[in-house]
Amino acid sequence: MFAVYAAEPNPDAPLDALRVGERPDPEVPDGWVAVSVRAASLNMHDLWTLRGVGIKPDQFPMILGCDGAGVLGDGSEVVVHGVVGDASVYGDETLDPKRTLLTEKYQGTLADTVVVPARNVLPKPDGLSFAEAACMGTAWLTAYRMLFTRSGLRPGQTMLVQGASGGVATALVALGTAAGMRVWVTGRTEEKRALAEELGAHRTFESGTRLPERVDAVFETVGKATWGHSMRSVKPGGTIVVSGSTSGPDANADLQRLFFMQIRVVGSMMGTRDELAGLLEFCRLRGIRPTIGTELPMTEAAEGFGQMLAGETAGKIVFTR
Incomplete structure (x- = not known):
């Protein structure tokens, strides 16, 4: 499948580690779902991944992207929650000592398909485009x-x-x-x-x-x-x-x-699934829509990564399929 990924860690020249190309199709474990990605937004965390921060060397190559929006196999439109942790034990999955983010242990959203636990997808509000919904899960x-x-x-x-x-x-x-x-x-x-x-x-x-x-x-x-x-x-x-x-x-x-x-x-670090649900409902009730500064196809990901590295942001940078 098509993906935007980090080939290896490069602390000094992170964009040199960026690749756009083919990666193996993912397997879907029991209790997980495959999301056909329509849009994914860029975060500083992706630049840290390219530098090798918060990720072990043996985890590369790593598909980038902590958040996104897309479609399940049954046609449901969903928003991806990028924190993978055990909420049943800790209540707040961000406090799970073993919690992780997409792109730290599990492959990310900048691809044709991302695989996440079933609880990590929420219904996409009708009032948000896929590009707008893709901004919600991290920033x-x-x-x-x-x-x-x-x-x-x-x-x-x-x-x-x-x-x-x-x-x-x-x-x-x-x-x-x-x-x-x-x-x-x-x-x-x-x-x-x-x-x-x-x-x-x-x-x-x-x-x-x-x-x-x-x-x-x-x-x-x-x-x-x-x-x-x-x-x-x-x-x-x-x-x-x-x-x-x-x-x-x-x-x-x-x-x-x-x-x-x-x-x-x-x-403060990211947020819980329940907080993401609250955010989506608050935005729906108040008619709030995220500001997208740059929207590019995933094939042009290098341009968006360059903008973030240079600090040339004016809202979210979003990649679409």
């Missing part, structure tokens, strides 16, 4: 969990999203606005800040700018480049929710400020 689910499960925010409070144009950031803006938060956003360029305003952000600021007042919560996916600003921008007793560090970890965690201001730092 939008991550944003939903950060905002509604981990932050403790209430409608009317102020949130700051660091980095204006990535998939998680644009989802946070849309979800936060729809939930009644006051949404502030930072962005490196005027174009990125303009996108955030189009999505409903109440105010935007250049990266690192001193804010007019401190916020109730900061949402961090950037890491070292924005961490100091996040620590200075949150109220005493406020919260910083972290789901990534694309610019690398910060060796200077500013622990004095952390304990003196009693700041809560909360980690």
Whole structure:
């Protein structure tokens, strides 16, 4: 079958490990289902896979793609949930010590077919295209969990999203606005800040700018480049929710400020199947649709990967079949 995959780990030149071509047709174990993929979105996790982060060398070649949308054998249109874990034991499958994501142990969604546990597919809402539905399973689910499960925010409070144009950031803006938060956003360029305003952000600021007042919560996916600003921008007793560090970890965690201001730092990783169901229903009720910055056929995957590596994102990058 056709697939977009990582041939081997390449920490220094990840795009050199990217391949577009044929891979063996997958087997379908008992309790699993085969999804004929119509669309899959790109995530930073795919670049980490190309670099060999979070995956053992003997797992290569690995088909990329943590999330997607497609059709089951009976014609049902579904959204793929990319976290494979034991919810029956842990309740929250993201807390299963043996949980994994697609592309870490199991082959991913950037292919003609992806095979996942039967519980890892949910009905695709009629109001979403396959390309839009393919954005939900990773970036939008991550944003939903950060905002509604981990932050403790209430409608009317102020949130700051660091980095204006990535998939998680644009989802946070849309979800936060729809939930009644006051949404502030930072962005490196005027174009990125303009996108955030189009999505409903109440105010935007250049990266690192001193804010007019401190916020109730900061949402961090950037890491070292924005961490100091996040620590200075949150109220005493406020919260910083972290789901990534694309610019690398910060060796200077500013622990004095952390304990003196009693700041809560909360980690957040992906989300559960139930949270994905909640996200899909919330978007249906509020008429929310994800922002797609680039849509390409899977055969042109290298172009989309290049855009993400260069930071040239304006919403989600989606590949279609």
